[in-house]
Amino acid sequence: MENISLHESVRIEEAYARIGNEVKKTPLLTSSTIDKLTNTRIFFKCENFQKAGAFKYRGATNAILKLDKTDSVRGVCTHSSGNHAQALALAAQNHNIDAYIVMPENAPLVKINAVKEYGGKITFCKPTLEAREKTLFHIQKETGATFIHPYNNIDVIEGQATCFYETLIQLEDKPDIVVCPVGGGGLLSGTILAAKQYSSPTRVIAAEPLMANDAWQSLRVQQLVPSIDPQTIADGLKTSLGSLTWPIIQENVFTILTASEDSIIRAMFLVWERMKIVIEPSAAVPLAVILEHPQVFSKKSVVVIFSGGNVDLKNLPW
Amino acid sequence: MENISLHESVRIEEAYARIGNEVKKTPLLTSSTIDKLTNTRIFFKCENFQKAGAFKYRGATNAILKLDKTDSVRGVCTHSSGNHAQALALAAQNHNIDAYIVMPENAPLVKINAVKEYGGKITFCKPTLEAREKTLFHIQKETGATFIHPYNNIDVIEGQATCFYETLIQLEDKPDIVVCPVGGGGLLSGTILAAKQYSSPTRVIAAEPLMANDAWQSLRVQQLVPSIDPQTIADGLKTSLGSLTWPIIQENVFTILTASEDSIIRAMFLVWERMKIVIEPSAAVPLAVILEHPQVFSKKSVVVIFSGGNVDLKNLPW
Numbered sequence A, B: 001m002e003n004i005s006l007h008e009s010v011r012i013e014e015a016y017a018r019i020g021n022e023v024k025k026t027p028l029l030t031s032s033t034i035d036k037l038t039n040t041r042i043f044f045k046c047e048n049f050q051k052a053g054a055f056k057y058r059g060a061t062n063a064i065l066k067l068d069k070t071d072s073v074r075g076v077c078t079h080s081s082g083n084h085a086q087a088l089a090l091a092a093q094n095h096n097i098d099a100y101i102v103m104p105e106n107a108p109l110v111k112i113n114a115v116k117e118y119g120g121k122i123t124f125c126k127p128t129l130e131a132r133e134k135t136l137f138h139i140q141k142e143t144g145a146t147f148i149h150p151y152n153n154i155d156v157i158e159g160q161a162t163c164f165y166e167t168l169i170q171l172e173d174k175p176d177i178v179v180c181p182v183g184g185g186g187l188l189s190g191t192i193l194a195a196k197q198y199s200s201p202t203r204v205i206a207a208e209p210l211m212a213n214d215a216w217q218s219l220r221v222q223q224l225v226p227s228i229d230p231q232t233i234a235d236g237l238k239t240s241l242g243s244l245t246w247p248i249i250q251e252n253v254f255t256i257l258t259a260s261e262d263s264i265i266r267a268m269f270l271v272w273e274r275m276k277i278v279i280e281p282s283a284a285v286p287l288a289v290i291l292e293h294p295q296v297f298s299k300k301s302v303v304v305i306f307s308g309g310n311v312d313l314k315n316l317p318w
Helices: A002-009 A012-019 A032-038 A056-065 A069-074 A083-093 A109-117 A129-143 A154-170 A186-198 A214-221 A245-252 A261-275 A281-292 B002-009 B012-019 B032-038 B056-065 B069-074 B083-093 B109-117 B129-143 B154-170 B186-198 B214-221 B245-252 B261-275 B281-292
Strands: A041-046 A076-079 A099-104 A121-125 A177-181 A203-209 A255-259 A301-306 B041-046 B076-079 B099-104 B121-125 B177-181 B203-209 B255-259 B301-306
Touching: A012 A056, A012 A154, A012 A186, A032 A041, A032 A261, A032 A281, A041 A154, A056 A083, A056 A154, A076 A083, A076 A129, A083 A099, A083 A109, A099 A109, A099 A129, A109 A121, A121 A129, A154 A177, A154 A186, A154 A301, A177 A186, A177 A281, A186 A203, A186 A245, A203 A214, A203 A281, A214 A245, A214 A255, A255 A261, A255 A281, A261 A281, A281 A301, B012 B056, B012 B154, B012 B186, B032 B041, B032 B261, B032 B281, B041 B154, B056 B083, B056 B154, B076 B083, B076 B129, B083 B099, B083 B109, B099 B109, B099 B129, B109 B121, B121 B129, B154 B177, B154 B186, B154 B301, B177 B186, B177 B281, B186 B203, B186 B245, B203 B214, B203 B281, B214 B245, B214 B255, B255 B261, B255 B281, B261 B281, B281 B301
Parallel strands: A041 A301, A076 A099, A099 A121, A177 A203, A177 A301, A203 A255, B041 B301, B076 B099, B099 B121, B177 B203, B177 B301, B203 B255
Antiparallel strands: none
8 A cells, every 4th residue: 555655646747847957858879789789779868977977866856856945944964975975965056955965984085075076065974874874863963954865765766767757758669678777776666657657568677786686686585685785896786675665666677687797897898888988887787687688688679777977987897 | 272172172061961871960968067167168079979989980981972883892991090990991881892901010909800890801011101001002903992091082071071060050059169189180171161161150279289289380380290200198180181181271270279198188087077978088189278278268159079989998098
């Protein structure tokens, strides 16, 4: 029952009307080389070109625009060392709202600098989940800021859903398959809801690193298996699913396929070399999955979501 | 007098109608970060997304489509270790025409492989201009193939002119300035002819590496100064101007500005990091020039031609 009400409360068209002028309408690119190699027709949705470099800007913007006046004055907060932190900081800055970001003290300098550049007020903590949550709790108490969870938040999911919704507007025909990376499940559950509502023939396939296959495990045992300290180059996909995202995924995802670290690096290199665009390792996982499981995708029309392009250019995996 | 007849024989609209379905209509991208940094409004013409990874595909395709039947059967040939070789090989392959490519035996393996992949028939020679020309002469004698010079060829110049012509179609307003890298001058003279004919208010500024500033020197002394073994990271811009390109440039270019190696690398990094796209060092020279000479561009609308994206990803300059 919870699920049904959740589905109903996600209004994708309204969200797109709300954030449409604030987010970039990112292009769909194609590559004849990759099509030949995979025997498919792939449309790459380039959220690496999105503001703050990732799809996360959609959810963050939607959450910020749904704050009421009182909450806006108090600001927003989150804990993240990744793309959500940057996205929330920038979306907040663009509306003159304070953004308090809790980051682990060992976060990479490039990420710290990006959050600073977007005006985020950073509080460092020890690199444990407990320290993060405790620090965030104190900030919330002090400031009254609204916690915007990176993915387990209905407004965030609704914002992420606009990514595939926009893709469907850009395409002439409904695709056979959409492949979406899965970490916490915000983009995936948003994509599922968009497909259900606007493209029912499309199968939603999740792509996950083999080395962080908690969603795959969860689906297999039919209950949420948390992700415990996984080691993968796809650093955006290390998180566990959430109580809001998991039921949507469990009920609707067509399947979850995994890719090895080698495949992820190969896919990332292929995109840089042939498509001349910069994607981060997490964004390469869907193509890596297609390369590893070609029979699933052969002769199909496929949307691949390039989730982001934030990568340390001075530390590449090849 | 030669010049006037040359101008008249370049028919850009006809060339665009001829090659329009074969070349990619490459996007114009913008970056609010770079606009803020430079106090300009820049439209980046992304020929790094062009087939074979560079604008060269336009000129090569135009030259191939203008061959008569007899010449088509005999094939085409050129000497180049760079983007022209790849472009000519691919354009020829797409029309079932043989392409004989003379490459120096020390050419990078990635470039040799790219030409091979596009079906080019490679003959290696010693890495001197004399050896190149001699080898090419023998191939021409044996095969009867038509020599397509990388830039000193009227059909090639006409093809390159479609790049800025297409940009003008994509833009709502005529830009104040177009900045174009200069090596042999094929793209620059094509851009000049397109601007003269379709956007007379636009100033054409050439961008050249300080370490390979033969065009700058030529303009200063008003005669063609050859380029002698220059050392620059912008390997596409090492060549001398040609007898066809130099007069067009001499007569019409607004100015030639140079950029240091450091600026070129900085500009390239900025584009990769902020725009999430892969450009080669030669393509970064126009932005490097804008960073070094901000007063020339301040408050102007500027087109920057990203000439190509062929770079060895395993050997980056940072």
